[in-house]
Amino acid sequence: DFSVYNAIMKGTLVHCLSLHKDDFQLWNDAIVGVSEKGTISFVGNGCDVKTLSEVYGFSVDQVTNLGRKFLIPGLIDTHLHAPQYAFTGTGTDLPLLEWLNRYTFPIESKYADLQIAEHAYTKAVKRVLSLGTTTGCYYATIHLPATKLLVQIINQLGQRAYVGKVNMDRNSPETYVESTENSLKDTEEFIQYCLASGEEGKRLVTPIITPRFVPSCTTELMTGLGRLAAQYNVPIQSHISENCDEVKWVKDLHPECESYTDVYEKHNLLNEKSVMAHGVYLKDEELQKFADAGAGISHCPTSNFQLASGVFNVRNALDKGVKVGLGTDVAGGYSSSMWESIRQAMNASNTFRFGREFNSVGYREAFALATVGGAEVLGLGERVGNFWPGKEFDALIVDPFVEGGPFDVFEWENEEQIFEKMVMMGDDRNIESVFVGGKLVAGTSKV
Numbered sequence: 001d002f003s004v005y006n007a008i009m010k011g012t013l014v015h016c017l018s019l020h021k022d023d024f025q026l027w028n029d030a031i032v033g034v035s036e037k038g039t040i041s042f043v044g045n046g047c048d049v050k051t052l053s054e055v056y057g058f059s060v061d062q063v064t065n066l067g068r069k070f071l072i073p074g075l076i077d078t079h080l081h082a083p084q085y086a087f088t089g090t091g092t093d094l095p096l097l098e099w100l101n102r103y104t105f106p107i108e109s110k111y112a113d114l115q116i117a118e119h120a121y122t123k124a125v126k127r128v129l130s131l132g133t134t135t136g137c138y139y140a141t142i143h144l145p146a147t148k149l150l151v152q153i154i155n156q157l158g159q160r161a162y163v164g165k166v167n168m169d170r171n172s173p174e175t176y177v178e179s180t181e182n183s184l185k186d187t188e189e190f191i192q193y194c195l196a197s198g199e200e201g202k203r204l205v206t207p208i209i210t211p212r213f214v215p216s217c218t219t220e221l222m223t224g225l226g227r228l229a230a231q232y233n234v235p236i237q238s239h240i241s242e243n244c245d246e247v248k249w250v251k252d253l254h255p256e257c258e259s260y261t262d263v264y265e266k267h268n269l270l271n272e273k274s275v276m277a278h279g280v281y282l283k284d285e286e287l288q289k290f291a292d293a294g295a296g297i298s299h300c301p302t303s304n305f306q307l308a309s310g311v312f313n314v315r316n317a318l319d320k321g322v323k324v325g326l327g328t329d330v331a332g333g334y335s336s337s338m339w340e341s342i343r344q345a346m347n348a349s350n351t352f353r354f355g356r357e358f359n360s361v362g363y364r365e366a367f368a369l370a371t372v373g374g375a376e377v378l379g380l381g382e383r384v385g386n387f388w389p390g391k392e393f394d395a396l397i398v399d400p401f402v403e404g405g406p407f408d409v410f411e412w413e414n415e416e417q418i419f420e421k422m423v424m425m426g427d428d429r430n431i432e433s434v435f436v437g438g439k440l441v442a443g444t445s446k447v
């Protein structure tokens with residue numbers, strides 16, 4: 001059991017104080033102190049190590065020198081489906097609604113079997129941790145026992161997470177559907193199970209209410225889930241406006257509502273604790289409702305490209321004051337790597353400037369979306385996302401010079417260029433250590 005409690009590290013620190021591109025900070029020779037609780041006690045300039053050692057009461061030889069390795073915040077995946085991990089990178093030939101019926105529902109229905117769940121969930125969580133995802137916002141399946149098991153696995157492996165038991169009581173296959181009553185009962189039991197697993201503030205896993213999307217939930221179910229969300233003061237996640245056929249279907253199902261956003265709003269499922277995935281086809285008035293409600297969007301560009309859903313305009317949403325984070329959306333997304341999501345977010349944003357003024361999300365902003373952006377969307381802005389003192393030490397040690405790594409570094413390149421290469425070309429070979437709350441959860445630590 002390795003940890004960096006009570007440790008002091010010197011290295012190149014890269015993080016973002018906010019989503020604004022001027023709030024990107026890269027400090028050569030930074031010093032980061034981690035408390036005995038695994039939180040960040042201070043951040044300073046390595047040139048002042050002597051003064052810092054007097055102020056914070058450590059001895060200079062206690063400092064671990066990481067050399068030219070980077071110290072960066074852990075990545076935050078605001079949308080992924082744990083049961084779909086097993087078929088990531090396959091089933092790339094169908095649009096959303098056909099893809100759900102052909103590939104997704106048959107696989108998810110297998111998680112009634114706890115052996116399958118244990119095997120696949122363990123692989124999924126280990127994989128995303130090794131890629132540097134320190135917080136994941138997960139969908140499980142409709143099955144209560146397997147969803148509880150996912151919580152246990154995440155707790156054992158030490159990841160920070162939101163986990164939702166999926167709710168589906170209409171328009172679903174016979175083998176993968178539940179009654180409204182059972183759906184609500186199991187959801188409440190799941191919430192209580194998670195909340196009982198540890199004290200607020202110390203628990204790694206938070207329960208999240210998870211109506212799959214409007215087409216698979218009746219009004220009665222959505223109303224009940226809105227009530228549970230309020231009663232237990234827990235977050236909510238769902239999908240919204242991902243694909244044209246889906247948007248049209250929701251319009252047909254709910255002629256009484258003005259928009260897709262309005263359906264969630266009318267069922268008390270749109271508030272400052274909501275994380276809605278995709279939002280590709282949201283109209284400006286709907287984005288305004290998001291901004292007014294303080295609801296967040298999980299932008300999942302890898303998935304939007306793979307399922308040919310459409311392209312979300314991040315810049316427009318940010319300009320409207322909407323909170324945005326990034327998600328892999330495994331397995332709509334072909335990669336469980338948040339590094340891929342960062343790159344695809346840049347590509348997605350570039351499509352809006354073909355032949356026009358340069359206004360895309362660059363690598364600094366995309367990195368910010370994957371860290372501070374995700375933290376805000378999940379309501380964890382006070383606890384994770386960057387190296388602000390007092391926050392949890394959810395961090396990665398990244399080695400851009402690793403033997404056999406995915407890119408080369410040249411003598412004339414400066415630290416920012418090297419970091420840019422990491423963002424654009426890096427992978428788990430470069431990730432030496434992954435810490436959650438100061439605890440080593442993947443990789444090896446030489447600290």
Ligand SMILES: O=c1[nH]c(=O)c2nc[nH]c2[nH]1
Pocket residue numbers: 081096100104212213239242303329332
């Ligand atoms: O990308 C997606 N993945 C899913 O599993 C899903 N369910 C509803 N809508 C969805 N979109």
